[in-house]
Amino acid sequence: MTTPAPKFGPEMIVAHGITKTFVLHNQGAQRIPVFRNLDLTVNAGECVVFHGPSGAGKSTLMRALYGNYLVGEGSIRVRHQDDWVDMTRAATQDILAVRKHTMGYVSQFLRAIPRVSALDVVAEPLVALGEDEKHARTRARDILTRLRISESLWPLAPATFSGGEQQRVNIARGFIVDYPILLLDEPTASLDAENRKTVTDMINDATRRGAAIVGIFHDEDVRDQIGTRLYDIKPQEQAA
């Protein structure tokens, strides 16, 4: 009997025993527990889909992985180049280095910086890595074209775009660098069928090249097409 070959690559995220409770000091120190003692491991080539009802803490967990939210207990280790970085206690510059090189994040909402053109918003992560500006812009154009953002919009600031257009700019920005780890929070929420298909393809391309992906998708179809495993988050209970 042969043992099956390992399906996925090495571990990229190892989260252990993480707990999150919000304390609202100005509302009488009201405590809002979100999750307790969660463990999560994500390997290269996997696409783990967070699954749970609204308010269960899916976005919160994703933000914690990104270092955007703090956790009360536990560790979140991320493979960064040849080393491991614990996002819960690393120095600022290390977290920023992880975000720059290793971990991409497509949030639900595009935080629009005034006056920066859509093209430059998308090109920025490549430029930050030292890529030549012209080449970065070319890549940005390619992705924007793939996502069907009209050329006339490229020099404009995305603040005036529709929800779906803003979302696609956000996605373009998250995919322009081939991050080893990608966190996707409802990337297809405001998209029509055509664009949903394009984004699904892009996600599958990423898993195929060996990225470790964590995503939140409310659309079951999309979930089925790209997810390799579900990760259940029930309100206030341990994960399986």
Next chain:
Amino acid sequence: MTNHTPLLSVQGLGKNYGPQIGCTDVSFDLWPGEVLGIVGESGSGKTTLLNCMSAQLEPSRGKVVYDTRMDGASDIYEMSESERRLLMRTDWGLVRQNPRDGLRLSVSAGANVGERLMAVGARHYGDIRTVALDWLNKVEIDQDRIDHPPATFSGGMQQRLQIARNLVTEPLLVFMDEPTGGLDVSVQARLLDLLRGLVNRLGLSVIIVTHDLAVARLLAHRLMVMKNGRVVEQGLTDQVLDDPQHAYTQLLVSSILLP
């Protein structure tokens, strides 16, 4: 992965005005290319802290250690006044809240930008002028205004000129005190853009004091929140603003008016 020596290391810094605490117990390290935002309301001690760090005000306690190019890590208050003043003119920049405090109003824009170069020995008029024109361009001031005195400029232009004046010697560390204060919103946006671009392109380290959280979010990698002279919270900018832990930070963040 990490740099081995911080560019600036502040250790136990404190300043008293008689029995009154200006700021106290401040410690942090700043690395090359980092932007640190210091936020707080009036009276929080942030300006006192900035002045102590930037050699404008001698602290009551603590050290400010800067990684100099020639002599390595040096306590700036152990240096001679001459060395400190030289540091201010070369490696450091200081952008004041009111540009009129940071410019020579009666001298032309070109001379304002060129002064630091002349102070460190530049002696070719043509070269100095070329550099000045280049910087006016970088800060989006019409090159035709090079011979005009800044007394004739608008507030936004004066502020941009102050930035050019400071950056002309390619400093490693720039201190900014409310650089967008008092400017119209559209002018602010333009200035912030400029600062972002310059920080990214020149790899500057910046310590920026501001009461405006939006400015902090846009420019700073890290944030320190001050209240009553003490640092109550510090961390990654987006983490401090999105997941504030301290009561005061939560209050600050929730108080922002959105249009």
Next chain:
Amino acid sequence: MNQGPTIEGYNFAYLDEQTKRMIRRAILKAVAIPGFQVPFGSREMPLPYGWGTGGIQVTAGVIGQNDTLKVIDQGADDTTNAVSIRGFFARTTGVSTTERTEDATIIQTRHRIPERALGKGQILVYQVPIPEPLRWLEPRETETRKMHALEEYGIMHVKLYEDIARFGRIATSYDYPVVVNGRYLMRPSPIPKFDNPKMHNMPALQLFGAGREKRIYAIPPYTDVQSLDFEDYPFEIQTWDENCALCGAEDSYLDEVIMDDHGGRMFMCSDTDYCEDRRSQGHIGPLGTPQAAE
């Protein structure tokens, strides 16, 4: 030879001995730190500030019984002020006076350096209105002292830059700033920039006195004195299209004299002794008359 003061009730050279010692200490310090402004206790003199009290106090500090004194104002020995000051010293010291540069041991001057090169053993005393070269940009004395101490002279070049930006050239034509001995920035008093090169490596001792501002400074003999400039706008002295109308000199500083109401003018040497000397040697310009043989 010197019969002493001809006026009763005054000390030699008007000032009391303690004051002269104080001035000499200031002079010694000034000579030890070329170009550095030494504060001194400027005394009340029998003429108001602005008329040369600083120069007079310096001269009074160094003059001795056997000195020979020359006093010039704008190069001339016969202007009112030169005559008054010369007379003042004649009466309070009894020293001989002269109009000939080569015969003087002390030359007090306002706004010119004599054309004839000075020699070892001579002293040139300048009258200075404003000693501080940085005053135009920095009104605070506390700050200018620090700038001199820390050699922060960048803003002086700012002034020259402004001139070039505004006028296409460095417009300062007198009281042109110099760097002495490679260290201190100095104002040479309102001498024309034409005279600046004479200060460099001069064999004579140069002393500067500012009475109202209470400063003394000095350039010891054979000291390096460089006028500020830019590499692409080098220091240049004034030139004229004409020569001296009286003696034909091509190399002296010329005054312009309006002769009539029809625009008629002539140029003549500002240094009267120099001009007379040339004429006595037979150099006659287009408007000059031959001197009677001595």
